[in-house]
Amino acid sequence: MGGDTIPTQTFLNLDQDKKDRIINAAMDEFSNNQFEHAKLSNIVRAAGIPRGSFYQYFEDKYDLFYYIFELVKDKKMEYLSDLLPNPEDKPFLVLFEELFTAGTRFAIENPRFVKVFSHVIDSKGEIYDQMVKTSLEYANTYYVDYIKNDQAKGRLRSDIDPYVFAKIVIDLTLNVSLDEFGISVEELDYDKMKQRITQIISIIKHGVTKGDANV
Amino acid sequence: MGGDTIPTQTFLNLDQDKKDRIINAAMDEFSNNQFEHAKLSNIVRAAGIPRGSFYQYFEDKYDLFYYIFELVKDKKMEYLSDLLPNPEDKPFLVLFEELFTAGTRFAIENPRFVKVFSHVIDSKGEIYDQMVKTSLEYANTYYVDYIKNDQAKGRLRSDIDPYVFAKIVIDLTLNVSLDEFGISVEELDYDKMKQRITQIISIIKHGVTKGDANV
DNA sequence: CTCCCATATGACACCCTTGTCACATGGATA
DNA sequence: TATCCATGTGACAAGGGTGTCATATGGGAG
Structure with missing residues (x-):
């Protein structure tokens, strides 16, 4: 039985x-x-x-592996689940920063979990298709809708393609947050990561150009 | 002999x-x-x-594999080599757009080459260490210097960490340019990619916030 | 013709993996 | 003690890969 x-x-x-x-x-x-x-x-x-x-x-x-990967996903959800319901219509960039921060905290506190995750992301094989592809596609549409909503409210430039922006956001969370040249997940340091996130958000938010109003 | x-x-x-x-x-x-x-x-x-x-x-x-990978690198260099010398002190963002465009053209015209390359990037194993790690680290410092130079000339915000910016740029060229949810390298279309590049550059340049001058 | 060397050939030895299976063990129950 | 069922056990079969080696082939030189 x-x-x-x-x-x-x-x-x-x-x-x-x-x-x-x-x-x-x-x-x-x-x-x-x-x-x-x-x-x-x-x-x-x-x-x-x-x-x-x-x-x-x-x-x-x-x-x-399936069993282990579920453990990893569950753990990650512990960090993200509070943020996703989004009752009070947060601006997308705020949500992004919160998710990014939570994801980084997860990475720092569970380095092995993250490495299991990264291998799947990088593999792009059957396992990837079965275990994360759907989630990422879901995240993508979730973000796209969110961005469109913000555009409609005038919070984001409306000439930006929501799909491109969403893709950038996802790529940044998947890659930039997790590794750095020569620095493995195990050696991450929270304050340093926090600074990096602030930097990234600032670039996304205002761009890199000096003293230049946007179009 | x-x-x-x-x-x-x-x-x-x-x-x-x-x-x-x-x-x-x-x-x-x-x-x-x-x-x-x-x-x-x-x-x-x-x-x-x-x-x-x-x-x-x-x-x-x-x-x-080593032999094949050299062929791939040589081919890629055919696309990029004209851009790198940079005699006339181009702004970094212009260089970035040119490299991004050239890289995309390479990807569209040589899909198999790109796939060989991507496998190595994703593997993060010995092959990666031996064949691309050094190049990426080199690219990173090249970009960092370039960015610092632009900052000194007032072309870029000086409160941006050049290392973070360089990392973002590299990640974007490695990931965003090459894949998309459900679209493999073989199906890329030049005009569409060109639009995407324009979008990405615009986001990096001006940020996503509407009618908001930067700090 | 025959000798020689570069090249061609594929059966095979070797290695290392996963999953199986016949048998061992041990605690609970009567 | 006898019996039973869950669990433990490791030698082993099967599969699939790489690199080797003894042997074949073939064209040019003497």
């Missing part, structure tokens, strides 16, 4: 310590390697369980 | 047709797969040469 939970009931029955060891080992492997390069052999060795046991807990490698 | 050219002399001696078949097959495989997932078996099959012959032409898979 209960044969179609994603991890098996057997896994859920495990004592917490063993579960933690497995999750930990998987997290390590998946944060250091893309899915296809992650090796079950490493995971079972690091977790200190026999290979055979693993297959009592999960269907296969993909199944494990 | 000549034992340390990258492809062997034997390869260089091959008749053009056979060379082309090999390069073509390699290009196909490397544009559809990251290095580690690219299969020599596919390449030799597509090129119509026996497996053993391949090892008379190249040291190994990595060697072949």
Whole structure:
């Protein structure tokens, strides 16, 4: 019975310590390697369980990854969920700054999670299609509507293509926030990131040109 | 003799047709797969040469990839090299727009090349470190200096961190120019891209805020 | 003709992975 | 103690990749 939970009931029955060891080992492997390069052999060795046991807990490698990736998404949602409902019609740039900040905080506080995430983003393979493509497309339309709304209210220049702007915003959050030349996620520092966000928002908001009113 | 050219002399001696078949097959495989997932078996099959012959032409898979990647870089340089010397002290934003446009033209006219390139960018592995990291770091400092110079001349806001701005510029050229949700490099259209570039430059230049002079 | 060297060839050895399976273990229950 | 069921276990089959090597081929030189 209960044969179609994603991890098996057997896994859920495990004592917490063993579960933690497995999750930990998987997290390590998946944060250091893309899915296809992650090796079950490493995971079972690091977790200190026999290979055979693993297959009592999960269907296969993909199944494990799916489980881990859900953990990552859930964690990220903890950081973002308060911001998204948007009851009081915040300007888009305010929402953007809040999301950007929350996302950065998530990255700093959960570096391994972010690395798992980044591998999927970069992979652009099946896993990407199945696990994040839809979310990003959703974010895109969400942003586009938001931007159009702000344009209608005169908060944003109406000659800007909402799709292009939304794409920039998403790319910035995905890339700029997470890495820097030679600096890995583990070494991020909150104050520095906060400054960077302020800078980025300022550029997006006012542009880089000096003393120049916009068109 | 000549034992340390990258492809062997034997390869260089091959008749053009056979060379082309090999390069073509390699290009196909490397544009559809990251290095580690690219299969020599596919390449030799597509090129119509026996497996053993391949090892008379190249040291190994990595060697072949290196050769192919050089071809890609050379091709890209054909598009960019005129712009980089910068004799007449162009404003940074003008240079940026020119590079962006040239890069886009390269992408549209050589989609397979771009895909090879993107795989490396996304891989963030050894290949990335060896083949593009240095170039990107170089580009970064080049931009930073350029930006500082423009700031000194009052063309750009001096409260902007040149490093952050340079990073944004590089990320935009690497990501925004190349893909879009659901649109692969093969389907890019020049006019559409030109519009997008104009939009992006405009946002960077003046910001997105309506009727708002900058700080 | 035959010798020589560059080149061609594909079966094969080797490596490393994943997922399986027949068997072991152990605690609860009667 | 006997039995049962969940769980543990690691040797192993199968698959799929790369690079090698013993052997074939073929054109030019003597």
